[in-house]
Every structure is written in C-alpha cells, then in structure tokens.
Amino acid sequence: MKFLKYQGTGNDFVIVNGEIENIDIDDSVQIERYCHRKFGVGADGFIIISNHPSLDFEMKYFNADGKIGSMCGNGGRCAVAFAYLNGFFQGSECSFLAYDGLHHAKINPENYNVELSMSDVKAYEIGNLMAIMDTGSPHYVTMVEDLDDIDVVEAGRAIRYSSRFASKGINVNFVETQEQHLAVATYERGVEDETLSCGTGVTASALSYHLLRSGEKVGDHTIPIQTKGGQLSVKFTYDGKDFTNIWLSGPTENVFAGEW
Structure with missing residues (x-):
C-alpha cells in the first residue's frame, strides 16, 4: 500500500488513493494499526480518496481507532491537497462528498493553503x-x-x-x-x-x-x-x-x- 502522510496544523493523516489501493474498510484492526504511533505509520486518522460519479472525489475518513469517523475539518483540507496532487481535479476549486454531505474547497497551488466549506449550523x-x-x-x-x-x-x-x-x-x-x-x-x-x-x-x-x-x-x-x-x-x-x-x-x- 502506497500512502502519503499529511498534516494540517499538527493534525496528521495517512491518505491513500482508493482507485489504486485495495483497502478493506471493514478491517478496523488493520486501519487502527496504520494509525498506531508505535506499531504503524502514526496518525490521527486514515483517509481514502476515490472517484465520485458527479463530484471531483469522495473522502472516507476513519478515526485512529480504526472505526469510520464523522467529518474531519483538517482531514478534509488535507484530502483536498492530496486530491489536487493526485489529479482528481484541476484548477483551484473542487467539490467532494464526505460523511456529512457535500463540501466545496479552494486551494492555493503555490502554498497548498486550503479553504474548506463546512456544514451549516442551525441547531x-x-x-x-x-x-x-x-x-x-x-x-x-x-x-x-x-x-x-x-x-x-x-x-x-x-x-x-x-x-x-x-x-x-x-x-x-x-x-x-x-x-x-x-x-x-x-x-x-x-x-x-x-x-x-x-x-x-x-x-x-x-x-x-x-x-x-x-x-x-x-x-x-x-x-x-x-x-x-x-x-x-x-x-x-x-x-x-x-x-x-x-x-x-x-x-x-x-x-x-x-x-x-
């Protein structure tokens, strides 16, 4: 399994291309091991980026305990940088699907600063x-x-x-x-x-x-x-x-x- 390690203000993630790597998303023990800081790579979370039929990509996020996680803001920003680097979209803007629905993002290709839209809060x-x-x-x-x-x-x-x-x-x-x-x-x-x-x-x-x-x-x-x-x-x-x-x-x- 080839991966990239990303960090966003100290929040770190193992990110893989789901179109190339065959990851068993139900194997929480293995995913937890990827994130383990002594017996694995070490990360706060594990992210899979794959194609989406109508958006630029889809992000699946797993907590460090190996279980599917809810939305991760810094993980989402790092996912955008990974997707840009790996050709999932071109230009400075993209749209993708995450746990909590649709997100839009803007990336500065010169310094990889990422601005990510978050879900509305009404309650x-x-x-x-x-x-x-x-x-x-x-x-x-x-x-x-x-x-x-x-x-x-x-x-x-x-x-x-x-x-x-x-x-x-x-x-x-x-x-x-x-x-x-x-x-x-x-x-x-x-x-x-x-x-x-x-x-x-x-x-x-x-x-x-x-x-x-x-x-x-x-x-x-x-x-x-x-x-x-x-x-x-x-x-x-x-x-x-x-x-x-x-x-x-x-x-x-x-x-x-x-x-x-």
Missing part, C-alpha cells in the same frame, strides 16, 4: 459559558480563563465519558479569548486524546464564541484561531439564529510518502 445548545453543536462532528465547547490551567485530557475525558455522552462520544474544546485570536485545545473522541488541532472543533469554537462572548452580531465574521499545531481561521455568516457560509482556512503539508 445548538447554550449554557453557562458552554455550547454544544454539530459542525460535521459533535462538539462540546467551554470557555476558560487560562488554557494553561486546564488538563485537556483529564477534563476532556470526563465530559466525553459522562453519562450523557458516553455511548456515542463527543469532542471537547477548551477556548481562551486572547487579544488577537482565540486559543483552542481539543480532546478528540476516536483518538481518545488531545490533538494539536481539530478543524470541526475550531469551527465549533468560533461559532460558540460568537454566541457566548461577541454579542451575537448579525453579518459576516472572520475569527482567527491559534491551536497548538498552528493557525486557522473561520469565516461565517450569522443571521441572528443560523450560521451559514462557514469556511475553515489554513495550511496543509505533505510530510512524506511511504509504502506499507
């Missing part, structure tokens, strides 16, 4: 300095005063395995408001650990911040995000109730090519 729950919403994957977002005071794994695991979320799991994001941007740390289900970045988590964090701290201003907004793996930005339109026209933007990098 969410708001509490005391916290919000719950689905941005392609389910997320719990909580505002904190100082990220350095948070044990992301311990605190994230406590919420993820709480009685409400234990059966299906939820991703947990801790958000600190800083002068020029939001700082976000994420505990990811499926990985069951902190990751250096999470695209759907960053998106949920930006929208939650808008609901909880910004005064809910109507219109178009751009929020810069600092994760432990790098910088991203989230653009969106808010009409007083729904979030639409959501775009996640940031760098991607082809780290290396390999053969299993």
